[in-house]
Amino acid sequence: MTKSYILDEIEVNALRGVDLQVCRGEMLAIMGPSGSGKSTLMHIVGLLDHPTNGTVTIDGVDVSNMDANQLAAVRNKRIGFVFQSFNLLSRTTAQSNVELPLIYSGVSGSERTRRAREALERVGLGDRLGHMPNQLSGGQQQRVAIARALVTEPSIVLADEPTGNLDSRSGVEVMAMLQELNAQGITVVVVTHDAHIARHAQRVAHVQDGRIVLNECVTDRIMADIEKITLDAEADTATAASNVSVNRETPR
Amino acid sequence: MKLMESFRIAIKALNANKVRSALTMLGVIIGVAAVILLVSIGTGVQSQVTGQISGLGSNLLFAFPGSFEGGGGGGPGGGITKQFNTDDAEYVQRRIGTQGTVIPTLQAPVQLRVGNRTKGTTLGGTDQNGDASAGSLQSGRWLTRGEVVGASRVAVIGSDVRDEFYPGQQPIGRELDINGQPFKIVGMLTKKGGSLGGSQDNTVYIPITTAQTMLSTRDISAMLIEVADIDNIEAVKAQVERALQPRFGDQFTVFTQEQTLGILSTLLGTLTAMLAGLASISLLVGGIGIMNIMLVSVSERTREIGIRKAVGARTYDILSQFVIEAVMLSVIGGLMGILLGAGGALAIQPWVPAEVTPWAVVLAFVFSAVVGVFFGVYPAYRASRLDPIEALRYE
Numbered sequence: 052m053t054k055s056y057i058l059d060e061i062e063v064n065a066l067r068g069v070d071l072q073v074c075r076g077e078m079l080a081i082m083g084p085s086g087s088g089k090s091t092l093m094h095i096v097g098l099l100d101h102p103t104n105g106t107v108t109i110d111g112v113d114v115s116n117m118d119a120n121q122l123a124a125v126r127n128k129r130i131g132f133v134f135q136s137f138n139l140l141s142r143t144t145a146q147s148n149v150e151l152p153l154i155y156s157g158v159s160g161s162e163r164t165r166r167a168r169e170a171l172e173r174v175g176l177g178d179r180l181g182h183m184p185n186q187l188s189g190g191q192q193q194r195v196a197i198a199r200a201l202v203t204e205p206s207i208v209l210a211d212e213p214t215g216n217l218d219s220r221s222g223v224e225v226m227a228m229l230q231e232l233n234a235q236g237i238t239v240v241v242v243t244h245d246a247h248i249a250r251h252a253q254r255v256a257h258v259q260d261g262r263i264v265l266n267e268c269v270t271d272r273i274m275a276d277i278e279k280i281t282l283d284a285e286a287d288t289a290t291a292a293s294n295v296s297v298n299r300e301t302p303r
Numbered sequence: 304m305k306l307m308e309s310f311r312i313a314i315k316a317l318n319a320n321k322v323r324s325a326l327t328m329l330g331v332i333i334g335v336a337a338v339i340l341l342v343s344i345g346t347g348v349q350s351q352v353t354g355q356i357s358g359l360g361s362n363l364l365f366a367f368p369g370s371f372e373g374g375g376g377g378g379p380g381g382g383i384t385k386q387f388n389t390d391d392a393e394y395v396q397r398r399i400g401t402q403g404t405v406i407p408t409l410q411a412p413v414q415l416r417v418g419n420r421t422k423g424t425t426l427g428g429t430d431q432n433g434d435a436s437a438g439s440l441q442s443g444r445w446l447t448r449g450e451v452v453g454a455s456r457v458a459v460i461g462s463d464v465r466d467e468f469y470p471g472q473q474p475i476g477r478e479l480d481i482n483g484q485p486f487k488i489v490g491m492l493t494k495k496g497g498s499l500g501g502s503q504d505n506t507v508y509i510p511i512t513t514a515q516t517m518l519s520t521r522d523i524s525a526m527l528i529e530v531a532d533i534d535n536i537e538a539v540k541a542q543v544e545r546a547l548q549p550r551f552g553d554q555f556t557v558f559t560q561e562q563t564l565g566i567l568s569t570l571l572g573t574l575t576a577m578l579a580g581l582a583s584i585s586l587l588v589g590g591i592g593i594m595n596i597m598l599v600s601v602s603e604r605t606r607e608i609g610i611r612k613a614v615g616a617r618t619y620d621i622l623s624q625f626v627i628e629a630v631m632l633s634v635i636g637g638l639m640g641i642l643l644g645a646g647g648a649l650a651i652q653p654w655v656p657a658e659v660t661p662w663a664v665v666l667a668f669v670f671s672a673v674v675g676v677f678f679g680v681y682p683a684y685r686a687s688r689l690d691p692i693e694a695l696r697y698e
Binding site: 094097099100119120123124126127128132134138139140142143151154155156157199203 | 305612616618620
């Protein structure tokens with residue numbers, strides 16, 4: 052997949068001429084301080100917004116002149132969104148949240164149920180299908196959001212500060228999941244202000260004042276490792292257990 | 304997206320705010336119930352009144368003083384310059400000869416008394432042929448020619464008068480005071496049933512001569528002309544008009560039964576339409592309630608709309624979701640209003656004539672659905688036009 056953006060925006064705090072190509076199967080981080088224009092860039096990449104000038108091409112098709120409904124259809128089929136604040140529908144089960152994009156692509160009821168369950172199983176929430184968002188932890192909610200992004204089998208997943216509202220452990224889980232998706236061939240674009248998070252990608256585009264000031268490959272890529280975290284957690288548990296056993300032994 | 308999905312989403316959304324949905328529906332329920340109830344009453348009264356008049360017999364002509372169509376008057380009796388009197392009645396009778404029978408009538412409110420019980424009623428002074436319009440006798444007899452000529456103090460009473468003074472008893476031969484003068488009851492009419500303007504059975508008939516003496520007048524209120532041959536009715540009508548013209552100019556009106564019916568139904572139909580119009584205003588207010596709640600709902604769910612758009616909802620999907628929500632509010636409210644209105648109409652039937660008409664039910668239902676669409680489209684349009692980026696940023 053190729054995407055090229057040529058943007059010209061006169062206004063302040065917007066994009067002043069960006070030419071960015073995201074390759075199929077790549078994991079790219081868009082990094083920059085707040086106000087740099089990275090959110091605007093993500094909105095345009097996510098087809099939520101039109102560029103003022105220039106073109107946006109996805110799979111060789113120019114989408115810059117599509118109307119809102121055509122863009123909605125492209126978003127539905129090709130793009131999965133993961134947001135900082137999860138953006139799940141409240142008072143709606145995890146299952147129904149994940150089914151949402153399929154409703155708009157006209158998938159029948161039973162097929163939707165099956166695919167949503169599979170997607171939730173894929174993010175390790177197969178036992179939380181009927182839970183409401185407020186019954187889930189932040190990390191679990193973000194995983195529901197990832198399942199929702201996956202369920203339409205998109206070619207690209209866009210993650211906007213996906214770890215911003217999470218504790219570090221859940222953050223690692225989410226990054227590991229995004230890397231895993233990428234390994235399975237899905238193009239992943241992560242927008243972040245955090246250099247550590249950006250280093251999980253293969254390439255980082257630095258945005259500043261509406262321009263891409265640096266487009267570099269990541270040489271010291273971090274591979275988020277759930278196993279390691281899990282091992283750490285198990286080690287903690289083991290320590291606690293041994294403490295208990297020590298305590299038990301004390302009376303002897 | 305399939306329509307079924309829109310319905311499911313709408314039901315879920317309405318369920319999430321049960322109290323709010325119920326209160327919004329209440330506006331529509333009251334509006335629809337009011338339309339159905341008032342139209343039922345209007346229709347009921349209309350059919351009862353016209354039924355009573357057509358029950359009198361279609362071979363009757365009615366002659367009233369005053370011009371019905373004339374300016375300044377609101378109907379028979381409006382702008383009367385000169386009353387009919389007994390001579391006029393006799394003159395008309397001479398002119399039409401054997402083609403018909405003129406029955407002079409004189410109506411007045413009077414006070415009845417038996418012992419120490421009193422009752423206000425409508426007095427009808429009439430003659431030996433007056434039973435043509437008064438209805439059938441249940442017991443006793445009608446006034447005789449001798450009693451009319453001799454101005455006897457005899458009375459034929461309606462069933463309400465009997466129920467008031469001689470409940471469960473045979474009133475024939477008993478005494479009754481009319482405006483302080485003693486009368487002997489010689490007959491009682493069959494019960495006809497009530498109408499909105501008061502009971503048809505609260506009447507008492509006495510000879511017209513006696514009535515004129517009591518009221519110290521030679522005038523009469525109206526003439527009834529019982530036409531011998533119904534095919535001849537238009538010709539007799541023309542003769543009556545020619546007879547009255549020299550004395551009254553255009554200040555009189557002669558109606559056939561059919562014309563009376565036509566005029567009354569037009570009048571009552573207008574009344575019914577007015578009632579329906581008034582009730583529709585409450586339905587309109589209910590619709591504004593729907594719009595209000597839908598606007599609140601749209602702004603509350605801005606974020607939801609943003610999420611839906613981000614994952615691929617088209618403008619149409621959002622529009623139909625909110626329109627269907629509004630229409631469901633109004634249609635469910637409409638159905639409940641129909642039940643309430645029709646139930647109410649049945650409940651009041653013992654006291655007020657009410658007929659639940661299919662057209663009123665259909666009209667109220669269609670109107671409520673239209674209200675839902677009309678007042679739902681604007682909020683839904685606003686929702687569908689939301690910019691997904693703005694909507695997602697909304698807190």
